[in-house]
Each structure stands twice: as C-alpha cells, then as structure tokens.
Amino acid sequence: MNFPLPVLDITRCTGVADCVAVCPTYCLEMDGPLPWLPRPADCISCGLCVLICPAEALTLAAE
Numbered sequence: 001m002n003f004p005l006p007v008l009d010i011t012r013c014t015g016v017a018d019c020v021a022v023c024p025t026y027c028l029e030m031d032g033p034l035p036w037l038p039r040p041a042d043c044i045s046c047g048l049c050v051l052i053c054p055a056e057a058l059t060l061a062a063e
C-alpha cells in the first residue's frame with residue numbers, strides 16, 4: 001500500500017519553509033528556494049505541511 005506524499009506546485013510556492021518547520025519527522029528540507037522530500041520513507045502522510053502552507057502549494061497525492 002502506498003501512502004500519499006506531499007507534492008509541490010512550484011508555481012505557487014513562495015519558499016517560506018513553514019512546511020519544513022512543521023514536519024514532525026523532519027523529512028522535508030529546503031533545496032535553495034523550494035522544499036523537497038529527501039526522505040519519503042519517513043513521511044507519515046499527516047498533512048501538516050499541506051495545512052500550514054500559506055500559498056496552498058502542497059497537496060498529498062498517492063504515488
């Protein structure tokens with residue numbers, strides 16, 4: 001079973017990094033101005049990054 005992972009809309013992201021700060025498992029990092037998911041196996045699909053994003057740039061999507 002594949003759990004949904006955050007997907008970034010780079011046209012919406014403003015690079016505030018709130019998602020990186022809120023992630024309880026530290027699986028998001030900034031890569032320059034944009035967040036990415038270097039450790040997808042650590043994502044628990046909690047949705048906090050989606051909820052906190054002020055630009056609505058993240059969604060959870062099944063792989």
Ligand code: SF4
Nearest residue numbers: 023043044046047049
């Ligand atoms: S869904 Fe939760 S665990 Fe996964 S990247 Fe977002 S905040 Fe982190």
